[in-house]
Amino acid sequence: MLCERCKKNEATVFYKETINGKTKSYSLCAECAAEAEKAGDIETPHMDAFFSSPSIGGIDSLFGSLFSVPHYAKRALSEGNAETKKCSLCGSAFGDLVKRGKVGCPKCYEVFADELDATIREIHGTTTHTGSAPKRFKHDRELKQKIKNLEAELKEAIKDENYERAAEIRDEVKALKEKEEN
Amino acid sequence: MMWYESAGRDNDVAVSSRVRLARNLTDYPFGSLLNDASAKEIIERVKNVFEGVGDYTFTDYSDLEEIERKAAVEKHKVSAEFASSKKPRALIESERKQVYIMTPEEDHIRIQSILAGFSLEEALSRAREADETIDGALNVAYNDKLGYLTHCPTNLGTGMRASVMLFLPALTISGGIRALSAQLGKIGLTIRGMSGEGSSADGCLYQVSNQITLGISEEEIVSKLSKITESIIEKERNLRQKIKSADNGRFEDRVMRSYGVMMYATMIDTNEMMRLYADVRLGAALGIIDGASLSELDKMMVRGMAANLTCENKEIKTPEERDRARAELIRRILSGAE
Numbered sequence: 001m002l003c004e005r006c007k008k009n010e011a012t013v014f015y016k017e018t019i020n021g022k023t024k025s026y027s028l029c030a031e032c033a034a035e036a037e038k039a040g041d042i043e044t045p046h047m048d049a050f051f052s053s054p055s056i057g058g059i060d061s062l063f064g065s066l067f068s069v070p071h072y073a074k075r076a077l078s079e080g081n082a083e084t085k086k087c088s089l090c091g092s093a094f095g096d097l098v099k100r101g102k103v104g105c106p107k108c109y110e111v112f113a114d115e116l117d118a119t120i121r122e123i124h125g126t127t128t129h130t131g132s133a134p135k136r137f138k139h140d141r142e143l144k145q146k147i148k149n150l151e152a153e154l155k156e157a158i159k160d161e162n163y164e165r166a167a168e169i170r171d172e173v174k175a176l177k178e179k180e181e182n
Numbered sequence: 183m184m185w186y187e188s189a190g191r192d193n194d195v196a197v198s199s200r201v202r203l204a205r206n207l208t209d210y211p212f213g214s215l216l217n218d219a220s221a222k223e224i225i226e227r228v229k230n231v232f233e234g235v236g237d238y239t240f241t242d243y244s245d246l247e248e249i250e251r252k253a254a255v256e257k258h259k260v261s262a263e264f265a266s267s268k269k270p271r272a273l274i275e276s277e278r279k280q281v282y283i284m285t286p287e288e289d290h291i292r293i294q295s296i297l298a299g300f301s302l303e304e305a306l307s308r309a310r311e312a313d314e315t316i317d318g319a320l321n322v323a324y325n326d327k328l329g330y331l332t333h334c335p336t337n338l339g340t341g342m343r344a345s346v347m348l349f350l351p352a353l354t355i356s357g358g359i360r361a362l363s364a365q366l367g368k369i370g371l372t373i374r375g376m377s378g379e380g381s382s383a384d385g386c387l388y389q390v391s392n393q394i395t396l397g398i399s400e401e402e403i404v405s406k407l408s409k410i411t412e413s414i415i416e417k418e419r420n421l422r423q424k425i426k427s428a429d430n431g432r433f434e435d436r437v438m439r440s441y442g443v444m445m446y447a448t449m450i451d452t453n454e455m456m457r458l459y460a461d462v463r464l465g466a467a468l469g470i471i472d473g474a475s476l477s478e479l480d481k482m483m484v485r486g487m488a489a490n491l492t493c494e495n496k497e498i499k500t501p502e503e504r505d506r507a508r509a510e511l512i513r514r515i516l517s518g519a520e
């Protein structure tokens with residue numbers, strides 16, 4: 001059967017729908033069906049379009065912007081600075097990271113922290129990890145979290161003009177921060 | 183046991199659930215900069231960690247035949263990149279836990295847990311168990327601000343990718359995938375076709391996963407992906423009912439025809455298998471076919487892929503022989519002999 005719209009291609013999409021007693025039916029080729037769908041003429045699917053899975057766009061577009069070099073890094077690159085500062089573990093310069101589209105080694109994240117900051121923010125919308133941590137960091141994290149919570153509490157206390165409690169919290173925070181230093 | 187050998191929750195739509203954690207050791211360059219000697223050192227260190235732990239076994243992938251490596255990719259046990267790499271590399275796996283650890287891949291260690299059906303929380307807890315084993319024994323690269331450090335900055339933070347493989351024939355036919363893709367993009371999730379490369383007969387299988395890994399906890403990733411998955415499942419189910427009731431028996435006829443081909447054809451190529459799989463799986467999910475279970479069909483789909491088929495039938499030489507062996511395997515599975 002030929003497509004009823006273009007009358008050229010073989011019809012592969014068949015659709016019948018009854019609304020308020022009126023039956024509409026279509027026999028279309030894949031292209032015309034896609035057009036009709038876009039125009040809103042047909043909406044519900046049919047099994048015969050089963051094989052044509054739509055290509056999904058936009059997924060990898062994120063990776064296209066990966067390592068878009070921030071302006072200050074560009075300047076550094078043009079001044080040759082990026083070629084002289086090298087990671088002591090893997091030997092990469094920032095230019096190598098950009099060329100590769102990937103970071104060289106764990107140490108690179110320290111060495112090129114400033115240069116990478118904008119890229120990481122662009123990908124994730126933030127640069128602060130909030131998930132789990134290896135055991136050797138867990139204690140640190142818990143301490144940090146405690147301090148953060150206390151500081152929030154301190155703000156509240158000051159707002160409520162509860163200065164006695166505020167002084168208490170301040171002492172606690174001070175003690176915890178000393179602990180953190182060690 | 184692998185994901186395609188058992189029936190999981192909501193498997194009319196959710197075929198499998200997977201959680202992957204990327205980990206690196208502090209003192210080595212990342213995957214692509216790693217020399218062979220360092221790669222071997224890393225393999226040795228990770229191997230030692232899992233020696234005597236549970237039922238973990240070790241396989242050196244450098245010596246493995248190409249067809250075996252490809253078969254592992256078809257089973258989703260290892261990544262295509264890992265299978266085709268020229269570097270020393272190994273897989274450490276627990277069949278019981280359904281956990282597969284590649285070392286080294288792009289990152290030094292990639293822990294994967296893949297389970298049947300909709301089971302993200304369980305997959306996370308199993309991947310984590312392996313992660314804790316590693317954490318207790320090796321210095322994993324981590325910094326307090328950026329979290330787990332990875333070769334590609336897209337994996338920073340948790341180093342975690344959670345995904346569900348969904349069977350979405352009704353959403354595919356209705357052209358709803360594109361809209362879904364746009365919606366997911368706005369909330370840091372992505373959807374992609376399983377076969378990629380624009381192949382049309384892909385069995386209507388898609389993978390939905392998190393895009394963002396930093397600034398979100400592991401539990402938050404799982405709960406967000408789970409909520410969205412639940413709503414996709416509901417939408418897909420509703421559309422299926424609509425298709426079933428909307429077209430005067432044409433749909434049922436199509437399903438039964440495909441089932442007939444599956445039962446009686448003597449030669450079936452991969453593309454045809456995937457088309458039949460999609461038709462019959464949808465028929466089985468809607469109760470039109472009761473001779474084939476969803477998990478039987480998943481098993482058929484994986485074991486019928488080229489590399490797996492060749493691994494099981496070493497005497498296969500020509501494409502014709504493979505198509506015949508595939509048709510035979512499908513018949514055996516449908517008759518309950520496999």
Ligand SMILES: [Zn+2]
Binds near residue numbers: 003005006031
């Ligand atoms: Zn047409």
Ligand SMILES: [Zn+2]
Binds near residue numbers: 089090
């Ligand atoms: Zn480095």
